[in-house]
Amino acid sequence: MWRSGGRGDGPAGEITLYTSEPQENADALVAAFNEQYPNIEVTVFRSGTGELVTRIESEREASGVQADVLVAADAPTFESLKEEGLFLQYTPEGAEQIDEQFKDPDGYYVGTRLISTIIGYNTNQVDDPPQSWQELTDLEYRGRIGMPSPDYSGAAAYNTALWASRPELGWEWIEALVANEPTVVEGNGQVQQGLASGQFAVGILIDYMVRDLEEQGSPVSGVFPEEGVPAIFQPAAIFENTDNREAAERFVDFLISEEGQRLSVEQNYVPIRSDIESPEGAPQLDEIEILEGDLERLTAEQDAARERFNELLRN
Amino acid sequence: MAQIEFQDVSLAYGGGGGVTGVDLTVEDGEFVALLGPSGSGKTTLLRLVGGFLRPDRGAVLIGGEPVAGPKAWVPPEKRRLGMVFQYHAVWPHRSVASNVEYPLRLAKVGRSEREERVREALSLVGLEGFEHRAPETLSGGQRQRVALARALVMQPAALLLDEPFASLDAALRARLRAELSALVRRTGVTVVHVTHDRTEALALADRVAVLHEGRLVQVDEPRRLYSAPATPFVARFVSDAALLRVRARGAGRFALEGGNEFEVENIPEHGGSGPGTLAVRPQDIRLEPGGEGRVRAVLFMGDTQEVVVGWRGHELRVQAPADARYRLGEAVRPVFGRGVFFPDG
Amino acid sequence: MGESYQPEPGGFRAARYLVLAVLLGLVAVPVLALLWRGARPELLAGLNSPQVREATVNSLVTSGISALVATAFGAGLALLIERTDVPARNFFRAAFFLPFLIPPFIGAIGWLAVFGPVGYVNVLYNNATGSSEGLVNLYGPGGIIALLALHAYPITYLMTAAALRGVPGSLEEAARASGAGRLRMVRDVTLPYIYPALLAGFILLFVSNLSDFGIPALLGLPVQYQVLPTLIYSYLVGGTTENPLGAASALGTVLLAVGAAAFLLQRHLFRRVSSDAEGRAQPVALGRSRYPVTAMLGAVAFLFAVAPVLALLVGALLRAPGVPLTPENLTLANIERAVLAPATVRGFVNSFVLATGAALLCGVIGALVATLVVRTRNRLNGSIDTLALIPQALPGTVVAVAWILTGIPLGIYNTRSIILFAYVMAFVALVVQAVRGSVAGVPVVLEEAAQLSGASPLRALRDVTLPLAAPAVVVGSGLVFFTAIRELTVSALLVAPGTETLGVVIFNLHQAGAFNASTALALVVALGGLLGVGAMALATRGRGVYGAD
Structure with a gap:
């Protein structure tokens, strides 16, 4: 030709x-x-x-x-x-x-590229969005949180291990989060849909998905929590x-x-x-506060963390 | 035109319909009907001629040439036969003309001659101008005529008819029967016609071959078949005769089982004495008033009536004149005008 | 028994050996490969794990209950529409047939748009109540059973309708004359007449629901509800086990056994009640309940046929999720982008090529098999018939695993050919069944008449039977085409880079959370299917293609 x-x-x-x-x-x-x-x-x-x-x-x-x-x-x-x-x-x-x-x-x-896990919220339902992971355990959000299952999302499993390893959050925070009755869905995509449709008021999901929806006009916006974000x-x-x-x-x-x-x-x-x-x-790459973790340790602990999270959910 | 010959033909067949030791010659130009109840093997014989079945034993010859036998086999398409089936086997996806011309086409007959012969064949069966009709637009009788035209268009060695009128209504059947008779006489074609309808067989055929359980029991002209049946079965099947188990006492006297004697006025063949079966046709019985018979049913048939009479533990069917009056339960005495006696053994 | 038919011409013999060889290669070899690899004591022993036990129970529960529901619903619907004086009969026939034209996994995407966590019903409910727990939960066994039944009942309907047509009116009239009321007559005469069809239908649906991958994958996996096909999928694709091929083969062997048993049972049971009685049955008058019944049928038809497609339509047209449904928020951009995406185009081309190839191959093989089996007598015919028909009883997952095992040594694993062969194996029965009835419906005397006219048996077949059976071949091949082009279960396990089918593309988009694109494509496939199959059904109206007989 x-x-x-x-x-x-x-x-x-x-x-x-x-x-x-x-x-x-x-x-x-x-x-x-x-x-x-x-x-x-x-x-x-x-x-x-x-x-x-x-x-x-x-x-x-x-x-x-x-x-x-x-x-x-x-x-x-x-x-x-x-x-x-x-x-x-x-x-x-x-x-x-x-x-x-x-x-x-x-x-x-x-x-x-840098993909962070952040807090997204439905702008019709939340005027004053949570600024930190800690705030997600507030009673205000009980039963209104969506998050991906660590069984299906590799990123979610990694995040669980990472949160658990951080002294400022740890299992204490994860337990409090679970106690706030989040709806655990399959993946980030489901959290995204749930946020847009109003099923969830707030959600834990990947940052670009929030911006995608925001750009298209869905009633969604996002917050990079103060403590820092899990990022891959x-x-x-x-x-x-x-x-x-x-x-x-x-x-x-x-x-x-x-x-x-x-x-x-x-x-x-x-x-x-x-x-x-x-x-x-x-935010610019260098403005993003990344939750640091020891990669080898997190890799090793990922399965155990997932198990423990599922255990918490069941109870 | 050709002679058709069965030489000691046998074919075992699962579930009835086989034939055993059949010897039969259909002469060139002859019309032979194969008559018998269903399962008697008549259709099997026809399909043996057609080449859709192959005999286990014996040979089938067409025009003196073996077409099926121990060493011979000619497939159906090489036998030069015409056939008309019970359910008009007219191809629904071809026009009338294209149905009829199909054998010519296969025989590589030129186009103009094909057209000519199709026209002839259609006019022979009275379907001039139907060339371009689709079969589904035709009546049952018309379709059967198309099938006939297709069977005749090649001037076949013989015409095989497999209950061709069975799916038609009575009036149409009678008309087509007459037409067929005239047609085959005119063309002089050899015909083998399978039917279970004795009227049809007797009316059409030069000779009728009666089959019973796979064997030929009588091959004869219709009149002889009617008047001189070879077996009680033929008598009953062909002429509706009543069959009585009797002992012949000579001079037209017979005794029923149990000893009651009676007389038959005319016994055509004195087959001897001793135990046997007496066949009496309905029209050979007269009824006289008074006696041991009791009228059980009266069926008015138009020019005659059929009276069913219970008589000494037997049921007799009597063909009586239409003007006589019978009441149910009336006492009558049967008088046997004519009977055929078949001694046992 | 010496049935001395005319000797068979060589052409038939050659065709028979050819067909037998092809079927041995396409059906027997993969099945044997699966059994050889899967039916090993140590593997089968490994099946005794809680996970497998649970999936097996789940499979039996969902397919059993859904088949039961579908049978009852389909039969009831058929009685109502075919045997009563309900108005707009043809409309209802078509409307209630629609779910059959939509592939189950596409239907599931549509139903998720209606009843899913962010489907219209739950969103309305959540907005009204402020809860984030939905009103209806489509995930899990309940939703799976409902959707399996929904996509299966049209088969029962067709089988029942066919059986009902066979109920001689005189028998029903005899019951009425004997003093039975309308309902009593239906119970005492009509139903016993169609029981065999219902039983056969139930078994058929049980096997087909047992085989379905799309619905349990979409509605079960998100809540970790596994059935056998999804378990095999997660073994092979998700890598959730040590020896994926061995475990999948062992599970496949179990599924194969269930399918084969059901196939034999169905063959055994499907004996029609017959009678010489004649006459068309008269419709039963509904009397005063005629209008309420019609209104109810209309509502259900709307729900079944229109709601999921409408939900897909809205989902596909909406500019972004969550924006209000106003004219300015509607756009064709999503559909356009999804349809023109390179992955979609590639999936469509792959599926088109595969479906065309499968339709052609199945058409030729199926027509040969049907003709040989109906028109000739030979002791090999039984084997040919069984080989061609048995894959229909095999779950698509089994066909796929069998072909993985066959394809690896042949070096066709990861190619389009392996999917093509699996399709031919899985779908050839569709053509055989369509053509068999049609060939059997051509009276033998038509061929005999041709033979006496001078045609050889093969020529007679060509000039008479083939033209008469051709529409059935076309319809059978068309069915194969439409089934294959939207297929998911088989190709989900067989795709490789570059050979993704349309079904897999849509499934993956959905799994990846690209709901915008998956919804748009689901809509296109659903509408395309409705138009395509609808057109085919119209073109072959009255041929009973979808009928069970």
Whole structure:
């Protein structure tokens, strides 16, 4: 096929992307990437992080991982896949713009944006929104809170372990929260719907989902609680057995390139590079107070924390 | 036109309808009806000719050539036969003309000749101008005529008719029967006609072959079949005869079981004496007043009436003149004008 | 018994061996692979875990109760609409048939829009009461049973209606003449006549509800209510077990056993009561209750047929969730964006290619099987018939697991071919059943007449039976197409990057919380299905395609 001048150059071939990004965002990402690299065909396979890991594990046993690039939720997942030797070491162009805490010191993966868990509220129902995690235990919100289940949302499980590990919150706060009768739904998407429709007055959910709805006109807004927010930086990594390393590297480069990061901003994400402005209504990356935790310890405690949370819910 | 021959044909068949040791020759140009109750094997014989069944034993010959037998097999499509089925097997997805011309088409007959012969065949069955009609727009009788035209269009070696009138109403059946008779005489085609309707068999056929439980019991001209049945079964099936278990005492005298004697005026064949079966047709019994018989039912038939009489533990059907009057329970005496005696053994 | 039919021409023999070989490969091999892998004592012993026991009980409870409800409701509805003087009969027939045209998981998305936690009913209730606990909870066994029954009852309706048509009017009149009242007559004459159909229908629905993945996945998983198909899904896709393939195979073996047992039971039970009696049954007059009954039917029809589609429509048109329903907040943008999204387009192309391929293959194989089985006598015919029909009794999940096990050694795992083969296996029975009746309905004498006209048996088949049976082949293949293009259960387990089907795309969007997009696509699929199948039903009106006989 005849191509217009210059476009036929550059890396070519096919790569497969496994991602937990919303389908629409992943599609937009690929479209933007193809503006620069028209000859690289990207097949997107979107699924939940847990399901992606299952697929990766079973493919590894059968005939090798089918994917070239993984862009998914949380660092713990990447840590364990890295331990298994599934990733390539690669430091993408522009990685120097990213703060040390958002990338693997060994260079196996790198963060792409900051996703925080915050408090969202329905503006029709709440005039004076809670400003801290503590305030969620106020009687005012009894039976009016929605939150995702740690059984289904990897991020929610991580959050539970993180809250529990923080001295200012801890299990004491989680118990008080559960005592305030929250409605535990499957995932962030359900919290989002419940907030918009007025099922919940307040909800614990991911920040960009709040901004998405706000932008579309739903009666929803969000608060970054004072204590700080659990945050993940949605890492990207290249699989060790990729058969198109160059294309995979260009893709990861693109993710943290200025264009890639601006696209993230359009999609209401907080960019991982501090030199890029956050989307309207969101704080700048360096203004965000992140609840810190020991990654290894949290990874180890995640299952126990989930169990304990479910136990509390049942009682 | 051809002769059809069954040589010692047998075919066992699950659940009735098989045939055993059938020997029969249908002469060239002859009209033979296969008559029998359902399950007697008459349709099996027809399908053996058609080539839809293959005999276990014996041979079937058409025009002297074996078409089925120990070494021979000619598939149906190579037998050059025409057939009309009980439920008009007219193809619903083809027009009348296209139904009739189908055999010609398969025989690779040229277009103009096809058209000509279709027209001829349709006019033969009285359906001129029906070429482009769809079968569903035709009446049952018309469809059967289409089937007949299709069967005749190739000038077949023989015409096989499988109860062709059974699905038609009585008046139409009678008319088509007459038409068919005239038609086959005119064309001179050999016909094998299967029916369980004795009137139809007797009316149409040159000879009637009666089947009973897979065996041929009598092959004869209709008149002889009627007057000289070969077995009690034929007598009852063909002419509705009453069958009485009797002992022949000679000179037209018979004794019923239990000893009561009676007389039959005319016994055509003196089959001997001793135990046997006496067959008496309804029209060969007269009723006289007084006696041991009791009138049980009277059925008015138009030009005659059928009187059912209980007599010495038997039930007799009597064909009586239409003008006589009988009351239920009236005492009558049956007089046997004619009977056929079949000694046992 | 020496039934000496005319010797069979070579063409039939070749076709028979070909069909047998194809069916062995498409049906026997996967089933055997599943049994070989799954029916191992150590694996089956592993099934004795609380999780599996619970899922098994849940499966039996939801499919059993829903089949019972659907049978009772479908039969009652059929009696009301087919046998009484209720007005607007054709309208009600069509309206009550609609839930059958919407794939269960699409229906579930629609019903969530009505009765889900943020569905219209609960939101209205919450706004009125200030509570965040809904009025109706669609999640869990209750909702699953209700929706399974809702999507299943049209089958009972059709089977009952067909059986009712077979009840000779003279038998009913005889009952009336003997002094039975209307209800008594229905109870003593009509119902006994249709019992076998009801029983067969119940078993059919039980198996089909046991197989359904979409409804329990959407309504059960969020509250951790597992049934066997969702448990197998979480084993294989969610990675909730050590040896996923082994565990899934063992569970698949159990499901296979249940399905096969039901299949045999149904075959055994489905003997029609027959009678030589004739006559069309007269409609039963409803008398004074005619109008109340009509109003009630209308309300239920609205709820069943219109409400979920309407909810989908509003959800898809609303600019954003939570904004008031005003004209300026309505937009086609969501639908446009969802439909044109690359993932949707790819899913549609995949599903279209797969459905077309499956329809063609099933059409050819199904027509051959039906013709051979009806028109020839051979001891292999029974095996061919069973091979072609038994997958219908197998839950889609079983078909998928069987094909994973077959596909891995063949190297077609993670390709579109594996989905295609699984579809052909799962759906070929649809064509066989549609065509079988049609071929059987072509009197043999029509072929014999052609043979006597000089046509060989194959030529007779081509010139006579094929044209007459062709509409049934088309309808059967069309059914396969419409079933496959909206399929979820099988493809959910078989998709790989690049081979996602439309059903999986919508399901994943919903699972990922992209309700805007999933609602919009559900609406498009529901409307497309209504139009497509509706058009097909109109085009083949009166052929009894969906009928049980």
